[in-house]
Amino acid sequence: MEHFQFATKLATKRKELGVTQEQVAQYVGVSKAAVSKWEKGQSYPDITLLPKLATYFNVTIDALLGYEPQMTTAHMRKIYAELAEKFNKHRFAEVQQEMEELLAEYYACFPFLLQMAQLYLNYYKRADEPIVVLQRVDELCQRIVEHCSDVKVIYEAEMLQAYVKLEQGQFEQVLEILGEEARMQYGTEILVSVALSMRGEHEKAKEVLQVSMYQHMLGIVNSATNSLQYEIDNPTYFDETIHRVEALLQLFSIGKLNMNAGLVFYLQAAAGYMQQQQQQKALAMLKKYCDLCLQLKFPIELRGDQYFYLLDDWITQNIHLGAQAPRDEQSIKRDLLASITKQPIFGAALQDKELQKMLHKVAKHLQLKEEMR
Structure with a gap:
């Protein structure tokens, strides 16, 4: 009670x-x-x-x-942030117990189940038995798929479920869930925006198009970033991909709009160059990664800018966590540094004096000076 x-x-x-x-x-x-x-x-x-x-x-x-079987969006976001912070301060099992008690009480609140599945995925590697936690994520996602009526929530659950299958090496199940072909983009947003404009909702029509541009832009960056790992043996294409993505990052200020997209891109580019034994090019990518880290302001929030000026309301209403980061601040900071310092592939590059200086600046900016001792 x-x-x-x-x-x-x-x-x-x-x-x-x-x-x-x-x-x-x-x-x-x-x-x-x-x-x-x-x-x-x-x-x-x-x-x-x-x-x-x-x-x-x-x-x-x-x-x-006084019992509410369905949480409000604000309540879910508050609980998610509190639990994420606890993962940074307490043992995984302690936080897991609290999560499971909440899940038992709100087992019919599917958006909440989705958020808890996402939270587990963000921290499962800290568990004593990570595989068991992945199985729990799979169970939560399967319950959503089988019983939820919200198409958007089901789609996100399927994406998480596919990620779990990949982590478990079950690639055939991923293809069963998502299919084997790239999905056709039908441009429905254009039709929706025209219909909204005809109804007199001009601001909403503009929002639909801005959100469409934003998502397609990030889609290009993310797809190009992932393609790099398959183009290691094709240096001309590899270089051209980096050239084009960097132009896109600069043109749309993606480093400020969605910092993670830029950070992941530069790490993947640096790793690829190390595999090609082009250490100087790898160093250039790592230094750009550090530059982005030095621009970070905490708490990290997902926001629009002067160009995507209608994005904020959409983020608040459509992304389950809203503008807040999916993990606690301290974990994000540690991983930003460890993505370079703890990765064997960058071992030789870490001998570079200039990179060492930049990493010390990053550690100071992130208030992680002890990590560089």
């Missing part, structure tokens, strides 16, 4: 109705003392009395208990 507010709800409803404890007691067939204890939170009524009490006050049983 920890999350119930029965005592407060009962007292409030009784006073709103203008009846006494005695009258309530007579209606449900108990003593006045029993009703008094209910309102003080000293005891609860027998479960068989709840329908009668709810009928008396003309409310649902959930409303009478």
Whole structure:
């Protein structure tokens, strides 16, 4: 009954109705003392009395208990942020227990299940048994797919499920979930924007197109970044991809719009150049990575800019976590540095004095000076 507010709800409803404890007691067939204890939170009524009490006050049983089976978006985001912070300070098992208690209570709130699945994915490597945690993510996603009616939530659950299968080396299952071909882009956003404009909703029409441009732009960067690992033996194409992506990053200020896209790109480019044994080019990419790190401002939030000026409301309304980062600040900072310093492929590049100086600047900026000792 920890999350119930029965005592407060009962007292409030009784006073709103203008009846006494005695009258309530007579209606449900108990003593006045029993009703008094209910309102003080000293005891609860027998479960068989709840329908009668709810009928008396003309409310649902959930409303009478103060129980909300569906979380609000704000509540979900608050819980996610608190749990992410706890992963930085407590043992994985302790936070996991709290997550599972919440999941048991809100097992029918599918957006919440999706957020907890995402949270597990962001921290599962810290668990004593990571594979077991991945299996739990798979279970949560499968429940969403089977029982949720929200197409968008189902799609995101399938994406998480596919990621889990990849982590487990189950590539055939990934292809079963997502298919084996690139999906046709039909440009539905254009039709939607025209229809909205005809209805007189010009600002909404502009928002739809801005969001479309933003997502396609990030899609190009992410796809090009991932393609680099398959073009190591094709240096001309590899170089041209880097040239084009850098131009896109600069043209749309993607480093500020979505810092992660730029950071991942420069890491992947540097790793590719190390495999090609082109250390100077790799160093150039790593230094650009450091430059982006030095531009980071915390807390990290996903925002639009002067060009994508209608993006913020869409982010708030459509992304489950809103503008907030998916992991706690300290973990993000440590991983930003470790992505270079703890990766064997960059071992030779780390001997470069100029890169060492830049990494020390990054550590100072991130307040992680002890990590460089």
